[in-house]
Amino acid sequence: MNIEKIREDFPILERKIHGKKLVYLDNAATTQKPMQVLGAINDYYTQHNANIHRGVHTMSEEASDMYDEAHKKVGKFINARHPFEETVFVRNATEAMNLVAYGYAMHNLRPGDEILSTVMEHHANIVPWQFLKENGIVVKHVDIHDNGTLNMDDLHEKMSEKTKIVTCVHASNVVGTINPVRDIAKMAHDYGAVFVLDGAQSVPHMPVDVRRLDCDFMAFSGHKMLSSTGSGSLYAKKEMLEKMHPFLGGGDMIREVHLQESKWNSLPWKFEAGTPDIASGIALGTAVDYLKKVGMGNVRKHDVNLLRYTFDKFSELDGSVIYGPHDPEARSGLVAFNLSGIHPHDTGSILDTEYGVAVRSGHHCAQPLTERLGQIATTRASFYIYNTEEEIDIMIEGLEKVKKIFGKK
Numbered sequence: 157m158n159i160e161k162i163r164e165d166f167p168i169l170e171r172k173i174h175g176k177k178l179v180y181l182d183n184a185a186t187t188q189k190p191m192q193v194l195g196a197i198n199d200y201y202t203q204h205n206a207n208i209h210r211g212v213h214t215m216s217e218e219a220s221d222m223y224d225e226a227h228k229k230v231g232k233f234i235n236a237r238h239p240f241e242e243t244v245f246v247r248n249a250t251e252a253m254n255l256v257a258y259g260y261a262m263h264n265l266r267p268g269d270e271i272l273s274t275v276m277e278h279h280a281n282i283v284p285w286q287f288l289k290e291n292g293i294v295v296k297h298v299d300i301h302d303n304g305t306l307n308m309d310d311l312h313e314k315m316s317e318k319t320k321i322v323t324c325v326h327a328s329n330v331v332g333t334i335n336p337v338r339d340i341a342k343m344a345h346d347y348g349a350v351f352v353l354d355g356a357q358s359v360p361h362m363p364v365d366v367r368r369l370d371c372d373f374m375a376f377s378g379h380k381m382l383s384s385t386g387s388g389s390l391y392a393k394k395e396m397l398e399k400m401h402p403f404l405g406g407g408d409m410i411r412e413v414h415l416q417e418s419k420w421n422s423l424p425w426k427f428e429a430g431t432p433d434i435a436s437g438i439a440l441g442t443a444v445d446y447l448k449k450v451g452m453g454n455v456r457k458h459d460v461n462l463l464r465y466t467f468d469k470f471s472e473l474d475g476s477v478i479y480g481p482h483d484p485e486a487r488s489g490l491v492a493f494n495l496s497g498i499h500p501h502d503t504g505s506i507l508d509t510e511y512g513v514a515v516r517s518g519h520h521c522a523q524p525l526t527e528r529l530g531q532i533a534t535t536r537a538s539f540y541i542y543n544t545e546e547e548i549d550i551m552i553e554g555l556e557k558v559k560k561i562f563g564k565k
C-alpha cells in the first residue's frame with residue numbers, strides 16, 4: 157500500500173487549516189473523496205444526467221445502466237449471494253436501519269416479541285427500535301465489560317424464545333471493539349431470530365463477507381468509504397427482502413398501480429421509491445472499485461499499524477486514557493480518548509486551530525455507551541487509508557500543547 161501515492165488522489169489533503177496542513181482524523185464521521193469518485197460524479201452530471209428506469213432515450217438508459225451496475229459492484233464487494241437484488245441503495249446507514257425497523261420489524265413482530273440490541277450501539281441502531289415500543293415490542297440491551305467488549309454472558313442470559321431480532325454493531329465507533337458477529341448470528345439463528353448487523357464502521361475498514369457472517373440484514377454508509385454523502389446501502393438476504401413491506405411508496409417501487417391497490421416492483425427497486433441520489437449511487441460503485449484496488453486486507457493492516465503506533469505514543473502521554481480494548485487486532489481504526497481534567501471540546505478545538513488536526517469531540521452519536529463508560533464526552537481520532545504516522549505525531553504534539561495550556565503535567 158503506497159500511502160504517498162494514495163494521498164495524491166485526495167486533493168483536499170493539500171488544504172491548509174489556520175495556516176497548517178490539514179490532518180484529517182475524522183474518518184469515522186465521513187471520509188474524504190478521491191479524484192476517481194469526484195470524476196465519476198462529474199462524468200455523470202456532464203455526460204449522462206437523466207432520470208433512471210423511466211426514459212427510452214440514450215442518456216436515461218446510460219444512467220440506468222450505471223446505477224444498476226453500481227448495485228452489483230457493492231453487492232459483490234460484501235460477497236452477497238445475489239449481488240444486485242440484495243443491494244438496496246439508501247442515503248446512509250441510519251436510513252438502512254430505519255428501513256429494517258419499518259419494513260421488516262413493524263410487519264413481522266407481534267406484541268411481547270423482543271429485540272435484543274446492545275449498549276454499545278450508535279443512535280442509528282437504538283432509536284429506530286424504540287419506535288416499535290408503541291406496537292408492544294420489547295427492546296433489551298446487552299451490557300459491555302468495562303474494557304469495552306461485549307458481555308457475552310449477558311447476551312446468553314437475555315436471549316430467549318421471545319427474541320425475534322438480534323442486532324449489534326460490527327465495529328464500535330467509540331470503543332473500536334470488533335464484535336464476534338459470526339457467533340452472535342449463529343446464536344440468534346439457533347433461537348429462530350434474525351440478525352441485523354450495523355456495518356457502518358466495518359465495511360469501509362476490513363473485508364466483510366455477509367455470507368460468512370450469515371447476517372440477515374446489514375446497514376452501511378457509502379460516504380464513510382470514499383463515496384459522496386447521500387450514499388449508503390442495506391444488504392438483506394433475498395428471502396428477507398421478499399418478506400419485507402416497502403417503507404416508502406411512489407414511483408419506481410411499483411410494477412402496477414390501480415386506484416385501490418398496487419403491485420411492487422422486483423428487487424431491489426421495491427425499496428427505492430422516487431428519484432434516488434443517482435450520482436452518489438454511481439460514486440459508491442467507483443469507491444468500491446478504488447477500495448478493491450487498494451485491497452481490503454491492506455486497508456485493515458494499515459489501520460492496525462496506525463493503532464499500534466498510536467497506542468505506543470499515548471503510553472508516553474501522561475494523564476491520557478483510551479477507551480476500549482488495547483489490543484490493536486481486537487479493534488477498528490479509531491481511538492476515543494480523554495486527557496485528565498480537560499474537556500474534549502477544548503481538546504478538539506485547540507487541535508484544529510493550532511495544528512490543523514480534525515478530530516471529533518462529543519458522544520459520537522452513542523450517548524448510552526459514553527455514559528456506560530462514565531463519561532460525558534470523548535475526543536475521537538479515526539483513521540483511513542491516507543493517514544500517516546507523521547499525522548499521528550502532529551496530533552500527539554498538539555495534545556502535549558493542550559495539556560500545557562491547561563497546566564497539566
Ligand SMILES: Cc1ncc(COP(=O)(O)O)c(C=O)c1O
Nearest residue numbers: 248249250278280329356357377
Ligand atoms: C457504528 C455506526 N452506525 C451507524 C452510523 C450512522 O451512519 P450515517 O450517519 O451515515 O447514517 C454511524 C455513523 O457514524 C456509525 O458509526
